[in-house]
Amino acid sequence: MNDKLVIGVTGGIGSGKSALTREFEKLNVIVVDADVVAREVVAVNSPVLTQVAQQFGADILLSTGELNRAKLREIVFSDEHKKQTLNAIMHPAIRNEMINQLHNAQSPYVILSAALIFENQLDKLTDKVVVVDVPETLQLERASSRDSVEQQQIQAIMASQWTRQRRNEQADYIVPNDGAIALLAEQAKNLNTKFLQLAADKLINVAN
Ligand SMILES: CC(C)(COP(=O)(O)OP(=O)(O)OC[C@H]1O[C@@H](n2cnc3c(N)ncnc32)[C@H](O)[C@@H]1O)[C@@H](O)C(=O)NCCC(=O)NCCS
Numbered sequence: 001m002n003d004k005l006v007i008g009v010t011g012g013i014g015s016g017k018s019a020l021t022r023e024f025e026k027l028n029v030i031v032v033d034a035d036v037v038a039r040e041v042v043a044v045n046s047p048v049l050t051q052v053a054q055q056f057g058a059d060i061l062l063s064t065g066e067l068n069r070a071k072l073r074e075i076v077f078s079d080e081h082k083k084q085t086l087n088a089i090m091h092p093a094i095r096n097e098m099i100n101q102l103h104n105a106q107s108p109y110v111i112l113s114a115a116l117i118f119e120n121q122l123d124k125l126t127d128k129v130v131v132v133d134v135p136e137t138l139q140l141e142r143a144s145s146r147d148s149v150e151q152q153q154i155q156a157i158m159a160s161q162w163t164r165q166r167r168n169e170q171a172d173y174i175v176p177n178d179g180a181i182a183l184l185a186e187q188a189k190n191l192n193t194k195f196l197q198l199a200a201d202k203l204i205n206v207a208n
């Protein structure tokens with residue numbers, strides 16, 4: 001993405017992307033988060049939410065006009081075709097808004113955090129990709145306790161994402177997250193030093 005260094009952060013559901021990017025935010029790095037953008041594009045009365053309601057029926061909306069996320073999650077992760085329908089509506093809008101936010105970010109480099117970086121070829125927007133890596137059992141445990149969602153549903157979501165091995169093979173950097181959260185802070189600090197250098201190098205290369 002032109003002269004600005006973009007670092008992707010990815011990992012499966014519950015791997016700890018948000019936990020890691022919070023540490024980068026503490027170092028004043030701007031983070032564009034796909035899950036946050038995915039909520040922004042379906043704001044009440046937005047065109048994307050209208051399309052979702054047209055496809056999935058008006059009862060996918062709560063009485064407040066907001067998206068009933070739990071209901072849509074149950075529908076799309078038990079029916080591949082419906083998931084593809086939702087992805088086709090939402091992913092282009094998410095991508096456009098993420099590009100917009102990356103352009104506007106004012107920090108020496110910017111982070112793009114998304115579970116589906118490789119699946120959706122969002123790595124075309126990034127210079128390097130960090131994979132947050134945990135064993136699948138831990139992913140399942142952490143995601144289901146965070147969201148109070150049955151493990152079976154988390155397993156269905158995991159099955160719709162790349163495997164741990166495939167993701168790790170594509171990584172430029174791997175951050176293990178099977179230890180304490182404090183260890184993430186240390187890893188973020190070390191990577192930040194590296195990325196600031198890469199950002200400076202990129203600026204010089206673009207100028208020449
Ligand atoms: C189905 C929805 C409404 C469920 O909402 P809910 O609040 O329960 O989950 P949330 O949005 O916090 O997502 C939790 C995690 O599920 C995984 N996930 C979400 N959507 C997808 C998807 N289409 N394919 C694979 N994994 C997904 C990601 O790891 C994500 O971090 C929501 O996930 C959604 O709008 N999904 C489509 C948009 C999307 O693909 N978002 C992922 C970022 S690109």
Ligand SMILES: Nc1ncnc2c1ncn2[C@@H]1O[C@H](COP(=O)(O)OP(=O)(O)OP(=O)(O)O)[C@@H](O)[C@H]1O
Pocket residue numbers: 011012013014015016017018019020035115142143146177178179180181
């Ligand atoms: N090292 C850790 N030790 C204990 N709990 C952790 C650790 N890292 C993350 N968690 C917890 O695990 C859960 C999942 O982490 P987080 O929300 O950062 O994952 P994520 O990759 O952003 O997930 P998603 O793709 O679903 O958005 C959270 O409740 C978080 O507080």
